[in-house]
Amino acid sequence: MKIRTVGRHIRQGFLNLSRNGWMTFASVSAVSITLLILGVFLLLALNVNHLADVVENQVEIRAFLDLTADSEDIENVEKELEQILGVESYTFVSKDEGLSEFREGFPEQDQDLLEGLEEENPLPDSFVIKAVDPQKTGEVAEKVLKLPHVYDVTYGKETVEKLFKVTNTIRNFGLVFIIGLTFTALFLISNTIRLTIMARGKEIEIMKLVGATRGFIRGPFFVEGLLMGLIGSIIPIILLLVGYYFLFSYVTSEFLILNVMLPLYPLALQIAGILLGIGAFIGIWGSMMSVRKFLKI
Amino acid sequence: MIEMQDVWKTYPNGSTALQGVSVKIDKGEFVYVVGPSGAGKSTFIKLMYREEKPTKGKIFLNGFSVEKMKEKQIPRLRRSIGVVFQDFKLLPRLTVYENVAFAMEVIETPKRNIKPRVMEVLELVKLKHKVRSFPDQLSGGEQQRVALARALVNNPSIVIADEPTGNLDPDTSWEIMDIFEQINTRGTTVVMATHNREIVDTMRKRVIAIENGRIARDQERGEYGYED
Numbered sequence: 429m430k431i432r433t434v435g436r437h438i439r440q441g442f443l444n445l446s447r448n449g450w451m452t453f454a455s456v457s458a459v460s461i462t463l464l465i466l467g468v469f470l471l472l473a474l475n476v477n478h479l480a481d482v483v484e485n486q487v488e489i490r491a492f493l494d495l496t497a498d499s500e501d502i503e504n505v506e507k508e509l510e511q512i513l514g515v516e517s518y519t520f521v522s523k524d525e526g527l528s529e530f531r532e533g534f535p536e537q538d539q540d541l542l543e544g545l546e547e548e549n550p551l552p553d554s555f556v557i558k559a560v561d562p563q564k565t566g567e568v569a570e571k572v573l574k575l576p577h578v579y580d581v582t583y584g585k586e587t588v589e590k591l592f593k594v595t596n597t598i599r600n601f602g603l604v605f606i607i608g609l610t611f612t613a614l615f616l617i618s619n620t621i622r623l624t625i626m627a628r629g630k631e632i633e634i635m636k637l638v639g640a641t642r643g644f645i646r647g648p649f650f651v652e653g654l655l656m657g658l659i660g661s662i663i664p665i666i667l668l669l670v671g672y673y674f675l676f677s678y679v680t681s682e683f684l685i686l687n688v689m690l691p692l693y694p695l696a697l698q699i700a701g702i703l704l705g706i707g708a709f710i711g712i713w714g715s716m717m718s719v720r721k722f723l724k725i
Numbered sequence: 726m727i728e729m730q731d732v733w734k735t736y737p738n739g740s741t742a743l744q745g746v747s748v749k750i751d752k753g754e755f756v757y758v759v760g761p762s763g764a765g766k767s768t769f770i771k772l773m774y775r776e777e778k779p780t781k782g783k784i785f786l787n788g789f790s791v792e793k794m795k796e797k798q799i800p801r802l803r804r805s806i807g808v809v810f811q812d813f814k815l816l817p818r819l820t821v822y823e824n825v826a827f828a829m830e831v832i833e834t835p836k837r838n839i840k841p842r843v844m845e846v847l848e849l850v851k852l853k854h855k856v857r858s859f860p861d862q863l864s865g866g867e868q869q870r871v872a873l874a875r876a877l878v879n880n881p882s883i884v885i886a887d888e889p890t891g892n893l894d895p896d897t898s899w900e901i902m903d904i905f906e907q908i909n910t911r912g913t914t915v916v917m918a919t920h921n922r923e924i925v926d927t928m929r930k931r932v933i934a935i936e937n938g939r940i941a942r943d944q945e946r947g948e949y950g951y952e953d
């Protein structure tokens with residue numbers, strides 16, 4: 429195919445869009461509405477996933493050292509921790525810091541019960557450790573336990589396992605839901621586009637009689653499908669991002685918690701990319717499938 | 726040059742349209758195909774541009790072995806001939822200009838060559854003033870002139886027409902026939918199925934009469950020969 433023919437197809441594709449008036453409008457609306465619904469649930473799923481991440485990231489390991497461990501031993505443990513794969517970060521908590529933490533857990537009027545603890549601090553030194561992958565906290569904890577001078581680790585095993593079960597279920601459910609919704613969108617949109625092209629079977633017949641090859645007939649339909657998909661996805665992208673921006677500002681200012689929702693950037697780019705991609709794909713796919721039907725005859 | 730050798734055509738539903746047709750049409754001839762309706766005229770025409778495939782027999786056209794062609798080669802056959810239909814078959818969403826230009830775009834003609842040539846044929850069919858109109862804004866005669874312009878724009882050596890005046894009033898029909906006569910004088914072969922007694926009897930040409938799927942008569946400067 430020559431360059432000028434490609435140019436011709438692009439021009440003709442645009443022309444067909446404008447001359448098909450309400451047919452184009454129907455297809456573009458179908459794309460917009462379906463992608464809007466898909467987009468809402470996509471944002472929801474991504475944020476739920478994000479929340480699950482936030483919650484999972486609260487999980488930490490507490491590794492307690494032998495009471496006899498001196499500063500050299502502590503340094504050695506630190507070096508060992510450095511070597512363990514899967515450890516994201518660790519902080520040393522001295523026995524004194526441990527004690528004040530412990531103190532804070534008691535109400536004012538009971539503080540006198542704790543008197544005398546300074547002289548004879550029974551708490552060990554410890555490390556607070558975070559795993560790179562929170563879901564692997566258990567494995568990391570086991571490795572840490574094997575280090576010399578570490579006599580115990582805790583990470584709330586049962587609570588954490590339950591938590592991960594819940595977050596994983598939510599994630600899987602979201603994924604299945606999004607995939608199902610995507611296929612529904614594919615089906616609905618390609619069906620609408622098919623209807624608009626069905627009405628043009630006669631035109632395709634005429635083109636064939638004048639000696640047009642299949643490729644030549646397909647060209648403008650390809651462009652048309654692509655354009656319908658792209659135009660149809662721009663509207664929901666704008667609506668979704670503007671809506672998300674306002675919701676985000678509201679939630680962060682009203683509840684004063686910063687990381688409950690994903691920030692607009694890079695989320696905006698991801699959502700725009702996904703919706704444009706799906707729109708373009710179904711636009712082209714829908715129109716090519718319908719043209720194929722007539723080219724067979 | 727068009728040649729058919731013992732051509733038979735039975736449609737999938739069992740109705741037989743042609744039974745052993747052999748015919749030879751030389752370059753530059755003007756041929757009317759006449760006969761009662763249902764005789765097989767349209768089938769005869771459709772076999773030439775491979776809208777239908779013969780059940781048996783051979784067809785040669787411009788050096789193509791028409792019945793043997795693969796699906797992929799058919800566009801090349803169709804580009805080498807111009808076809809005109811009773812129902813015009815214009816693209817409804819394209820303007821007059823674009824409909825004619827379409828036939829040139831299909832063969833990937835450079836854009837700068839398309840415009841002068843399209844205007845030239847539109848001049849020939851006297852429709853230059855309607856270039857921007859859409860088919861549904863034109864009369865039947867005007868639509869047929871657009872179709873004729875489209876058939877002629879690539880200078881085909883053969884023009885095939887199936888009852889091109891079938892939907893037109895007598896005056897308009899004569900305008901169309903004048904154009905066919907003109908292009909035939911310039912050397913284009915014309916094959917035209919028609920029901921129009923007045924035209925056949927006035928503008929005398931070779932007449933091939935088909936009856937019941939067979940050639941009943943083949944006569945130079947023949948008459949229409951049927952009561953309407």
Ligand SMILES: Nc1ncnc2c1ncn2[C@@H]1O[C@H](COP(=O)(O)OP(=O)(O)O)[C@@H](O)[C@H]1O
Nearest residue numbers: 736738740741742761762763764765766767768
């Ligand atoms: N597509 C088709 N399918 C089945 N039968 C057909 C088809 N086209 C034509 N016929 C039959 O073939 C015969 C010849 O038809 P046709 O070639 O259209 O004749 P004409 O053009 O002379 O009126 C008729 O009996 C007609 O019913």
Ligand SMILES: [Mg+2]
Nearest residue numbers: 766767768887
């Ligand atoms: Mg007929």
